[in-house]
Amino acid sequence: MVAAWLRMSVVLVALVICDVPDALAKTVFLGGSQTAGWKHMGLFKDVVNKAAVSNTTAKILKTLGPVVGQKPEKVFILEGINELYSPNAAILARYREILLRINKGSPKTMIFVQSVLPVVNRPDLSNEKIMELNSGLKALCADMPNCVYIDLFSHFAVNGALNESLTTDGVHLRPDGYKLWQALIEKYVTQPNDVLARPDTVAGLKPQQASSAN
Numbered sequence: 001m002v003a004a005w006l007r008m009s010v011v012l013v014a015l016v017i018c019d020v021p022d023a024l025a026k027t028v029f030l031g032g033s034q035t036a037g038w039k040h041m042g043l044f045k046d047v048v049n050k051a052a053v054s055n056t057t058a059k060i061l062k063t064l065g066p067v068v069g070q071k072p073e074k075v076f077i078l079e080g081i082n083e084l085y086s087p088n089a090a091i092l093a094r095y096r097e098i099l100l101r102i103n104k105g106s107p108k109t110m111i112f113v114q115s116v117l118p119v120v121n122r123p124d125l126s127n128e129k130i131m132e133l134n135s136g137l138k139a140l141c142a143d144m145p146n147c148v149y150i151d152l153f154s155h156f157a158v159n160g161a162l163n164e165s166l167t168t169d170g171v172h173l174r175p176d177g178y179k180l181w182q183a184l185i186e187k188y189v190t191q192p193n194d195v196l197a198r199p200d201t202v203a204g205l206k207p208q209q210a211s212s213a214n
Contacts, residue, residue, distance in 0.1 A: 027189060028067055030060055031078040033172060034117065040178045044189050056083045057094035064098060068105035073193055075102060076185070078114040078152075080133055081171065084125055092136045099144045110193045113141045114185070115153040120162040122170040127160055148188065148196070155184055 025048035029035055035051035050067065052059070057079050067075065077098070080091055095113075102109055115134040119125045134153055141149040156162055156177070162170065166177035173181070188196065 025070070026072055027074040027076065028070070028072045029076045029078075030067070031055060031076075031114075032082050034081070035078050037172060038178055038181070039175075040182050043182065044186075047189070054082055055079060057091060057098060058083075060098055061094060061101075064101055068102055068109075071106040072109055074110050074112065074189070076112045076114060076189070078116070080116040080130075080137075081119075081125070084129055084133075088129065088133045088136055091133060092140055095137065096140055096144075099140070099147060103145055107146070108193075109146065110196060111141075111144070111147045112150055112185070112188055113137050113147060114150045117171075117173075118153055118157045118160070118162040120164050120167060120170045125171070127157075131160075146197075150185060150188065152181065152184055155180060 026046040027044065027048070029038075029047065029049045029051055031051040032055040033051070033053040035049065036053055036055075038049065038051075050063075060077075060079060077095075079095075083091055099111055099113075102111055115137060116130045118127050118130060131153065134151075138149045138151075141147040156166060158164075163177075166174055166180065168174055
C-alpha cells in the first residue's frame with residue numbers, strides 16, 4: 001500500500017513539474033521546432049514551453065501579448081532558423097521589437113537570447129549567415145536592459161557546422177543535443193534574477209563552464 005502511494009506521488013509530482021499552468025509559470029520559452037521538441041523541459045520547475053513548429057520572429061510578435069501580460073520572471077528565446085531567407089537586418093529588427101515589448105510591458109522580466117544553432121548538410125541554410133545573425137543578436141542584447149546573450153552555437157559546432165552526432169536531419173536535435181543544451185542554460189534557468197543580474201555572476205555562468213555531451 002505504501003509503495004503504491006509513493007508511486008502515485010511520483011507521478012503527481014512529475015505532472016506538476018511538466019504541466020505548469022501559464023499563469024503560474026515563472027519562466028517562458030519561445031522558439032520554433034527545436035525548442036518545441038525539447039522533451040527535457042520537464043526537468044525545469046515552473047516553466048512553460050510556448051514554442052511552435054515553423055515559428056518565426058514575426059509570429060512571436062503576433063502572439064507576444066499574453067506572454068508579456070503574464071509578467072514572467074524569465075523569458076528564453078531561440079529563433080531565426082526558419083527565416084534565414086530574410087536579411088539578417090530584418091530578423092534583428094523584429095527581434096528588437098520583441099525585446100522592447102517585453103521590457104515595456106514587463107520591465108522586471110529577464111530575457112535570455114540564445115544564439116541560433118548551427119546546421120550541417122543543409123545547403124539551403126548558411127552557417128556563415130547564422131554566425132553573422134548571432135553577432136547581431138549579441139550586440140542587440142548588450143544594448144537592451146535585463147538581457148543576457150547565451151552562446152550555444154560554439155558548443156554545438158564542429159569545424160563551423162553542427163556536430164552530426166547531435167542531430168537527426170542537420171537541424172533538429174537528438175537527445176544528446178538536448179542534454180548539452182540543458183547543461184548550457186540550466187544555471188540561467190534555476191538561479192534567481194537578482195543573482196543573475198550581478199556582473200560577477202553572469203561572468204561565472206558563461207557556457208564555457210557547462211559540461212558537454214560531445
